[in-house]
Amino acid sequence: MKHLNLAVLFGLILIVSLNAQPRQRFAKFPPEKEMCRLMLNEEQQEKADQLRIEHQEKMLDLRNELSKADLEIEKLMLEENYSMTDLKKLMDGKREIRNKMEDERFNHWTAVYQLLDDNQKELWEKRFSFRKGGFGKGYGMGKHQHRMQCLN
Numbered sequence: 001m002k003h004l005n006l007a008v009l010f011g012l013i014l015i016v017s018l019n020a021q022p023r024q025r026f027a028k029f030p031p032e033k034e035m036c037r038l039m040l041n042e043e044q045q046e047k048a049d050q051l052r053i054e055h056q057e058k059m060l061d062l063r064n065e066l067s068k069a070d071l072e073i074e075k076l077m078l079e080e081n082y083s084m085t086d087l088k089k090l091m092d093g094k095r096e097i098r099n100k101m102e103d104e105r106f107n108h109w110t111a112v113y114q115l116l117d118d119n120q121k122e123l124w125e126k127r128f129s130f131r132k133g134g135f136g137k138g139y140g141m142g143k144h145q146h147r148m149q150c151l152n
Contacts, residue, residue: 037127038120047115055108062101069094 040048073090076082116124 038116038123040115040120044115048112051108051111051115055104058104059101062097062104066094066097066101069097 035048069090073087073094076086076090113121113124
């Protein structure tokens with residue numbers, strides 16, 4: 001009986017721990033795989049890679065700014081008598097950084113779209129029409145975001 005109870009308990013712990021893991025954002029349709037379906041020529045691929053690197057550099061700088069803004073807010077809130085106007089100013093600065101990030105995502109998205117020919121644009125619109133101008137929330141690709149080699 002004890003063995004059965006232990007097995008059930010172990011099973012429950014396993015199920016709970018698996019459900020606690022973050023879901024992968026692009027598990028079924030990774031962006032690299034979708035770019036392969038567009039069948040980019042060599043020139044388009046090189047330009048897309050360059051755009052991706054430039055975008056990642058800009059986003060890295062903006063994420064660092066955002067982290068610094070979070071730190072400034074935390075430092076302010078540790079003070080005994082902080083003013084709400086100072087806190088609001090810092091929150092507005094953080095909001096401005098997030099707006100810059102969203103603008104940068106949109107600019108990158110449109111720059112890649114401009115590289116495509118008409119047939120590729122049609123495929124792009126079919127595949128990415130669910131986004132409707134939003135880029136969604138959740139866990140990003142992080143450091144695993146890299147150029148995937150297309151195998152035809």
